[in-house]
Amino acid sequence: MKCGYLGPEGSYSYLALKEAYPELKPVANTSFIEILEKLESGEIDFGFLPVENSTEGAVTVVMDSLLDLKDIVIQGEVVYSIKHHLFNTTGKMEEVKIISSHPQALEQCRGFFRRKYPHVNLIYAESTSAACYQAKEKGSEYAAVASMWAGKKSGLKVACEDIQDNRFNQTRFVKLGKVRKNPTGKDKTSIAFSFPYDEPGSLHKILKVFSDNHINLSRIESRPAKQELGQYIFFIDFNGHKEEPLIKEILKELERYTRKLYLFGSYPRSEKTL
Numbered sequence: 001m002k003c004g005y006l007g008p009e010g011s012y013s014y015l016a017l018k019e020a021y022p023e024l025k026p027v028a029n030t031s032f033i034e035i036l037e038k039l040e041s042g043e044i045d046f047g048f049l050p051v052e053n054s055t056e057g058a059v060t061v062v063m064d065s066l067l068d069l070k071d072i073v074i075q076g077e078v079v080y081s082i083k084h085h086l087f088n089t090t091g092k093m094e095e096v097k098i099i100s101s102h103p104q105a106l107e108q109c110r111g112f113f114r115r116k117y118p119h120v121n122l123i124y125a126e127s128t129s130a131a132c133y134q135a136k137e138k139g140s141e142y143a144a145v146a147s148m149w150a151g152k153k154s155g156l157k158v159a160c161e162d163i164q165d166n167r168f169n170q171t172r173f174v175k176l177g178k179v180r181k182n183p184t185g186k187d188k189t190s191i192a193f194s195f196p197y198d199e200p201g202s203l204h205k206i207l208k209v210f211s212d213n214h215i216n217l218s219r220i221e222s223r224p225a226k227q228e229l230g231q232y233i234f235f236i237d238f239n240g241h242k243e244e245p246l247i248k249e250i251l252k253e254l255e256r257y258t259r260k261l262y263l264f265g266s267y268p269r270s271e272k273t274l
């Protein structure tokens with residue numbers, strides 16, 4: 001079975017996918033949108049995408065794209081430790097004028113760059129592994145931020161190790177597919193919703209439903225509804241499976257308070273960090 005990820009080989013998406021789902025055949029893509037398009041067309045069976053990072057927060061493009069999915073659900077989650085290193089062709093930084101990487105990776109090292117290389121230009125690459133191949137090709141003026149695996153694989157030398165601002169830097173990935181997962185007793189459900197009116201207490205009503213039923217929320221985020229300023233879509237992850245009687249009741253109640261309720265899926269909770 002084929003699983004799309006943000007490539008090329010050596011990106012964190014690749015490393016986390018290989019470790020969590022070794023039985024799947026990884027298929028490299030150049031963007032998150034490309035993965036979702038291939039998944040919808042049936043060219044691949046699964047998609048593996050980052051949704052949030054412990055330092056930088058939401059991977060917003062992925063969250064927004066979840067709203068447009070049809071017949072595709074979240075089937076699983078993977079929490080992966082991220083350790084960034086700086087690589088280039090020489091292993092020394094004297095000649096470097098440009099540091100490139102995936103925007104999320106650059107943001108996770110922002111403090112390091114401000115302290116050590118305030119005058120070096122930071123530019124975006126498709127992924128951390130794409131940045132490595134670029135640095136290899138462009139030569140001594142380029143450096144890339146990536147995993148040890150990607151840097152070594154592309155033939156670069158380490159210029160600086162462990163450069164992320166937060167020692168406990170973790171990214172949460174989700175596996176998307178067409179089949180809904182059955183309850184395991186240790187599940188999580190991801191939803192999003194918008195409100196019909198802008199009025200006091202809208203969000204409170206939703207949170208009260210969870211609190212009254214003693215359901216733990218593991219994430220809450222808002223994203224612009226992309227209409228008027230001040231209109232939002234709220235994303236919530238909570239413990240439980242949508243086939244459990246209590247969760248069914250809760251979802252029914254949420255429908256009463258929301259304009260649109262999106263159900264992204266119920267799936268087993270990750271119990272350890274890879």
Ligand SMILES: O=C(O)C(=O)C[C@]1(C(=O)O)C=C[C@@H](O)C=C1
Pocket residue numbers: 006010011012013014050053059082102104105126127128129171
């Ligand atoms: O560029 C990569 O290596 C990716 O897999 C993407 C990505 C992301 O978008 O969050 C994955 C994990 C890290 O947080 C940094 C970058």
